[in-house]
Amino acid sequence: MLRSYCVLGMTPVEESEMRQLMIMCAAAVLAGGANADILRVDDDANPNGDGSSWGRAFDSLTDALAAATAGDQIWVAGGTYIPVTPAGQSATFSIPVGVAVYGGFNGNESSLAQRGNPLSPPSTLNGQGTSYHVVTFSNAGQNTILDGFFITKGNANGTGSNADGGGIIGDNSIPTLANLNINLCSADSNGAAIYLDGNATGFATISDCTFENNSGGGVYSFVDVNVTDCTFKNNTDDFDGMLVFAGSNIQLATGCLFDSNTSSNGCGGIFVIQTSAQARSVITDCEFRDNVGLRAGAIEYNALNLGTHEIQSCRFSTNSSSLSGTSSGAIRFDSISSNSSLLVENSFMTGNSSSSSGAGAVFSNGSGSLHMVNCTIVNNTSVSGPGGAVLINNSSTLLDNMIIFSNDAQAEFGQDDSIWISPSAGTVTVNRSIIQALGAGDPPPPGTGNISSNPLFVDLNGSDNVAGTADDDVRLQAGSPAIDRGNNLATSASLMADIYGDTRFVDDPNTADTGVLGGFPGVIDLGVAEFQPPPFVCLADVNHDGSLTPADFTAWIAAFNANAPECDQNSDGSCDPTDFTAWIANFNAGCP
Incomplete structure (x- = not known):
């Protein structure tokens, strides 16, 4: 998936390495004391x-x-x-x-960094299909660590808490979990x-983990x-979803991929x-593709949901849903309370369907408020109803700096292909x-600065x-x-x-600003993509020293004799005597 790595210019690999170093340091600091031991385990x-x-080494974990x-610390060799x-079935x-358990050792290391x-090699914790929970935490804090394991074949088929957490269950715990592959x-x-579960204070962290083929x-x-x-x-679920936020404070998902998961009822x-x-959830830089749900293909905010929620810089492609009338191919936002709001910003949705x-x-839907900013919604489909892209039936909706184009409500036409506003909806701006087909078939939604022109995408169908x-x-x-047309004050x-x-x-120097600048260096473009004008080239500055002097004439003569690219001063693709006349004109015109 595509993410924006801006902290110290780190690459994804460097960021992952830094995170592991931080986990190691945290383990060392939180362990404290001179009596901490390293215990080694090898099944051979x-x-x-x-x-x-x-x-x-112990032969038994x-x-x-x-x-x-x-x-x-416990170091566990491959096995x-x-x-x-x-x-x-209670075996776990x-x-x-306060103990840190690390897997993936060869059995000859003298430091964790090695x-x-x-x-x-894989260190596998195997519940054999009989253990309710392969791993258990109780009252664990962040200094309780599990890092570097395959966890497989836990089977929570009991009652009460034994029906939850086949791989890992935590009671009143906020452990640090990293580099896990939990499957089957x-x-x-x-x-x-x-x-x-529980009311532990602080954050549990789950990083660099893979969850696949779980039921x-x-x-x-x-x-x-x-x-x-x-x-x-490739996970399945009969109730809610693949990642469920049910807390009362802050829950975050960043840089995650959801691919080919299915929920029959969520x-x-x-x-x-x-x-x-007071709850808050933030979903950032995540990608959702080929997921299937009853009520939503990718993200659902339940009707009982409260708090403040954000979706930032996410991608949604080819997700689908099937519930009649109230479902969505990508995002379903519902609330029975006005104390619920959702901001969706800088996110791209294509090929989703209901x-x-x-x-x-x-x-x-419902009593909450929805604000969408700088999203691009294209090539989505509502098979048998209105709202090829967006269907609004809630109390307050605001859309800013959006591009909604080339969507299809197969049973409708005109503006309904892009956006359908229920007669029972509240304020919509x-x-x-x-908005493609703005005002066709239905009155246009209230607001200013809206058009229905072709946004001129680079390649709407892709490679x-x-x-x-x-x-x-x-x-x-x-x-x-869409260039230089948005409202900077509407964005985060x-x-x-x-x-x-x-x-x-x-700022695109070749486009007149028609948006709201608001103190920024340039006006934001509509949708998820900012046009990047080609850098200005001062053709007369042939020697590229940043100034125009007679030395550039000497440099042009050399370029002419060498048939170098700098010779072409009239940009006709060739180097000939007409370029000398063009160089004089460029020199006299000057460069900023």
């Missing part, structure tokens, strides 16, 4: 080891956990480890409070991969959680049901946006020449009516890059 070790060295105390206590690996790839786990209720969803959290750079792929991606007016009279991309797929290129061509001050990672608020 001889029996009766005490973990003091690789040569005397269960034994190492029983010997560990707060501040200790397969099966929980054996307590007996039967119970991680002691571990290399945390998932190679199941839960009869929620959180087949991870289930975090019963992925991650379900009542505690504050920060989910970063994780992949959710949404294919993130399900938000925060029931506190198969039964819902909205192709965005459905908004659209400002400075391109595969198929409309509605992830490669649809919605950057703007020169001359687009932190929005410094477009969906392609290019700089925002760039």
